[in-house]
Amino acid sequence: MDILLAFYIITGVIMLLAAIAMVNTRNMVYSALYMVVVFLATAVLYLIYQAPLIAMIQITVYAGGIMVLFVFVIMLIGTDKMIHEEHIRWHRPLAFILTFALVAETAYLAVYRFGQPTLTLVNQDFGSPNEIGLALFQKYVLPVEVTSVLLLVAMVGTIVLAFRKEKMK
Amino acid sequence: MIPLNVSLLLSAALFAIGVIGFVIRRNAIMIFMCVELMLNAANILFIAFAQAYGQIGGQIFVFFTITVAAAEVAIGLALIVAIYRSRHTLDVDGLNELHG
Numbered sequence: 001m002d003i004l005l006a007f008y009i010i011t012g013v014i015m016l017l018a019a020i021a022m023v024n025t026r027n028m029v030y031s032a033l034y035m036v037v038v039f040l041a042t043a044v045l046y047l048i049y050q051a052p053l054i055a056m057i058q059i060t061v062y063a064g065g066i067m068v069l070f071v072f073v074i075m076l077i078g079t080d081k082m083i084h085e086e087h088i089r090w091h092r093p094l095a096f097i098l099t100f101a102l103v104a105e106t107a108y109l110a111v112y113r114f115g116q117p118t119l120t121l122v123n124q125d126f127g128s129p130n131e132i133g134l135a136l137f138q139k140y141v142l143p144v145e146v147t148s149v150l151l152l153v154a155m156v157g158t159i160v161l162a163f164r165k166e167k168m169k
Numbered sequence: 170m171i172p173l174n175v176s177l178l179l180s181a182a183l184f185a186i187g188v189i190g191f192v193i194r195r196n197a198i199m200i201f202m203c204v205e206l207m208l209n210a211a212n213i214l215f216i217a218f219a220q221a222y223g224q225i226g227g228q229i230f231v232f233f234t235i236t237v238a239a240a241e242v243a244i245g246l247a248l249i250v251a252i253y254r255s256r257h258t259l260d261v262d263g264l265n266e267l268h269g
Binding site: 004008009012015020022028032038039042048054057061062065073077095098099102103110111126127132135136140143147151153154155161162 | 203220
């Protein structure tokens with residue numbers, strides 16, 4: 001059809017395969033690395049959707065920061081302690097049935113509600129850092145301020161949780 | 170260009186993989202990573218619809234979602250490390266001491 005759609009589908013298939021591998025792999029370090037592949041593929045999808053700034057944020061924050069945090073905690077705890085035992089017999093088939101129902105419903109909606117292709121190149125400036133910055137600091141300035149409080153809470157909470165042991169001694 | 174239903178199907182499939190992982194894995198860190206996968210699936214749809222309707226608000230929402238996810242991961246991993254220090258396990262079936 002057109003080259004952008006082919007590119008999109010290839011990236012999507014890579015993303016789904018990496019996600020399946022991530023869920024299936026027993027070794028958690030490999031899982032974290034597959035997760036990085038998923039995040040990078042998502043960043044490519046964002047670029048196709050005219051969101052270059054969000055794509056770069058995705059790479060730096062998710063693939064950079066968050067995954068390093070995950071790998072660090074996995075290394076700290078050690079993967080040999082992660083013994084996987086099955087406790088409930090019926091939850092695996094139930095998970096597949098319910099998830100299949102979810103996907104079937106979404107597929108039905110996707111085919112019958114959003115049949116017409118509506119994606120077009122809106123305008124060349126859409127999603128540029130300039131436009132996002134203006135929107136963030138004019139229309140959405142209150143959420144930005146609330147987010148700063150949230151980050152402060154997260155920082156204080158993490159420090160309290162991490163140092164609790166030392167304080168008790 | 171890309172039909173919107175393709176992105177809907179892709180996002181639903183990614184979300185489904187996240188849900189399956191969330192239910193069948195018993196390790197707290199793996200469950201946490203599957204939550205991130207589901208957040209990612211929702212973000213893709215936000216970006217797709219933002220472009221389909223020409224509204225910048227969807228991208229702004231993803232911006233804030235990524236911020237909240239970063240804060241959530243920091244707190245969650247600190248909690249996991251704290252649980253591991255006191256219980257010496259990350260198996261969520263073993264963490265059941267709170268029932269009355």
